[in-house]
Amino acid sequence: MGGHDHHGPPFVVPKDPSIYKLENAPQLVLLQKKLAEHGLKDPWIRNEIWRYDVTKWGTQAGRVRQFFLMGARVGIPLFLITIAAEKALGIDYSHHHGHGENHHGSHSKEH
Template structure:
């Protein structure tokens, strides 16, 4: 009905938790060792492994640059369009139209 193609079930596949291993991430292995030195263990540490998958999420630096400059192309295009529009309309922010504040400060 309605001609829409509805998918049955979620549009994604949740990976099996067994594919994430703390031993695959040197940073998390160090966390695990530091906890063990204090007699502690984090049973949820495996849940952080996906964050270090460089193939899937790239490096921290690349993610940071991507985040910081995500809207830059659109913002720069809007900036250029604004400048062009102001130029086309003859907007001049430096023009003195006789309504300045000369003499309002008591001779300062």
């Protein structure tokens, strides 16, 4: 009562943080190299590896591509089916409003 019907936890907390390796996060490896060029080191970088781990999330370009194409597998065929159905049924959405008439009627002012 009072709660939502969930089937298990929404996430799983890893038992061992060593599953996240810096080598799996190229962006953080690059950051670490750039910091080292200036004699700096980020002692907390290990806490961010899970966000950039390409083995878990893929590359940034892959995520962007997936975002823009996620509905394409279903959307493009449905779009083509819709066009084919409209052509087969003779559906035409082009409406012609008169023969060169002013579309604004008496609302337009001429000087």
